[in-house]
Amino acid sequence: MSLVDRLDGLERELAEVERSLADPAIIADQRRYAELSRRYRELGGLVDRLRELRQASADLATAREMYGDADGDDRVMLRDEIDAAEAAIARLDEEVKLLLLPSDPNAGRNVIVEVRGAEGGEEANLFARDLFEMYRAFAARMGWRFEIMDAQESDLGGYSDITFRLAGDGVWTRMKHEGGPHRVQRVPVTESQGRIHTSSATVTVLPEADEVDVAIDPNDLRIDVYRSSGPGGQSVNTTDSAVRITHLPTGVVVAMQDEKSQIQNREKALRVLRSRLLQAEQERQASEASGARRAQVGGGGRSEKVRTYNFKENRVTDHRIGLTLYKLDKVLAGELDEVVDALVGDERAAQLAEHD
Numbered sequence: 001m002s003l004v005d006r007l008d009g010l011e012r013e014l015a016e017v018e019r020s021l022a023d024p025a026i027i028a029d030q031r032r033y034a035e036l037s038r039r040y041r042e043l044g045g046l047v048d049r050l051r052e053l054r055q056a057s058a059d060l061a062t063a064r065e066m067y068g069d070a071d072g073d074d075r076v077m078l079r080d081e082i083d084a085a086e087a088a089i090a091r092l093d094e095e096v097k098l099l100l101l102p103s104d105p106n107a108g109r110n111v112i113v114e115v116r117g118a119e120g121g122e123e124a125n126l127f128a129r130d131l132f133e134m135y136r137a138f139a140a141r142m143g144w145r146f147e148i149m150d151a152q153e154s155d156l157g158g159y160s161d162i163t164f165r166l167a168g169d170g171v172w173t174r175m176k177h178e179g180g181p182h183r184v185q186r187v188p189v190t191e192s193q194g195r196i197h198t199s200s201a202t203v204t205v206l207p208e209a210d211e212v213d214v215a216i217d218p219n220d221l222r223i224d225v226y227r228s229s230g231p232g233g234q235s236v237n238t239t240d241s242a243v244r245i246t247h248l249p250t251g252v253v254v255a256m257q258d259e260k261s262q263i264q265n266r267e268k269a270l271r272v273l274r275s276r277l278l279q280a281e282q283e284r285q286a287s288e289a290s291g292a293r294r295a296q297v298g299g300g301g302r303s304e305k306v307r308t309y310n311f312k313e314n315r316v317t318d319h320r321i322g323l324t325l326y327k328l329d330k331v332l333a334g335e336l337d338e339v340v341d342a343l344v345g346d347e348r349a350a351q352l353a354e355h356d
Contacts, residue, residue: 007050014043034210038108046099053092060085101351105282106207110167111175112149112275113205117160118181120199123188125158127309128201130332131182132162135175137334144168149268150258156189163256163272165208172207177320177343179205180306187311196312200305208271209278216274222246223266228257245269252276307339321346 017040020026026033063081070078115132117125139146145167152161166175183200191197225240242257243265254273256265308317309328316331316339317324323342325331331339 007047007054010043010047010050014040014047017043031213038103041108042099042103046096049092049096049099053089053096056085056088056092060089097352098348101348104173106172106176109172110165110208111171111205112163112165112208112272113175113178113203114161114163115159116162116202116204117154117158118200118202120184120188120197122154122156122158123184123197124199124201125154125160126156126189127182127184127199128159128162129157130184130309131201131203132159132164134332134334134336135164135166135178138336139166139168139334141334141337142168142170142174144171148258149272150256150265152257165271167208172205173344174340175205176207177306177340177347178203183305183308185308185310185312206272206275206279207282209274211274214274214277214281216247216270216277220248222248225262241265243269245273247273247277250277250280252280318343 017036020036021033021040026036060082063078063085067075067078067082113135115128115135117128120127136146145165147165147167149163149165150161151159151163154160181200181202183198185196185198187194188197188199222245224244224246226242226244227240228242241260241262242255243262244253244255245266246253252273254269254276256269256272259265259268306318306320308315308319309332310316311328313326314328315324315326316328318339321342323339325338327335
């Protein structure tokens with residue numbers, strides 16, 4: 001069956017989904033309504049492209065039929081029409097194939113990003129801050145909303161741990177490949193002999209979960225409160241505003257202390273907890289025993305890395321796709337597009353090859 005031949009069936013499904021979205025029973029079921037809304041968006045884009053493809057195919061057939069009997073300027077004009085229709089068909093055919101790939105269950109979701117200093121002591125924490133600033137600048141370039149959820153500053157102004165949320169169009173698609181150990185090679189500010197050190201920080205990218213995605217039984221939670229602390233362990237608040245939530249069935253622990261309000265810290269911790277539980281459930285369904293989150297973070301060691309940032313050579317290398325750019329300064333300033341585009345393109349190429 002050709003791609004265009006699938007249009008009738010997809011149009012019928014689109015109409016059925018549209019009718020379901022107007023059903024009061026569906027509207028009352030938030031989870032089902034969200035699922036159908038995502039499917040409606042997927043089908044809408046696919047049906048639009050298939051309609052364009054059908055029209056371009058019809059235009060090509062008509063132009064070819066007329067071409068045989070034409071002469072002079074008419075023949076030249078029809079040749080141009082044939083070339084344009086063939087180019088449109090090739091482009092639309094590729095777009096439709098991509099749209100027909102199995103959809104990412106997290107497409108359209110916002111993300112929660114955790115950056116932690118790993119190996120390298122205080123230098124790793126300073127590098128964690130660099131990565132955080134890179135993502136903040138990238139978010140500004142993309143027009144995404146940015147929210148710091150929690151931050152643990154280190155003695156020299158780095159971050160031993162920082163959690164933030166990104167919201168906007170294409171956030172998950174363009175951020176999901178950032179997860180994993182990131183390695184830096186440079187002379188640390190604490191190095192008096194000018195020697196280059198290698199340190200690392202880990203990045204975890206979580207798809208943000210809504211309350212309808214993950215139901216949490218309050219009886220499954222242990223909630224502890226304590227006083228917030230800053231660099232060196234000194235107390236930065238006189239009240240027990242920091243919150244630590246333990247999900248007893250899974251052992252997942254989330255702590256928040258950035259807000260002065262215990263209620264706000266509790267809400268932020270629950271948001272992160274829901275996102276971690278959502279990802280864990282997706283991993284279980286995909287039978288990925290090692291877990292995507294653990295695969296992202298690894299052990300945080302310098303030998304494990306998804307990307308290396310070499311300051312002396314102004315070089316950034318993504319080891320997964322063998323991409324090397326000599327523009328580290330621009331990448332750290334938020335110009336991540338070239339790296340991200342290459343990772344997204346590599347993923348799509350692999351998917352197309354798998355489904356050919």
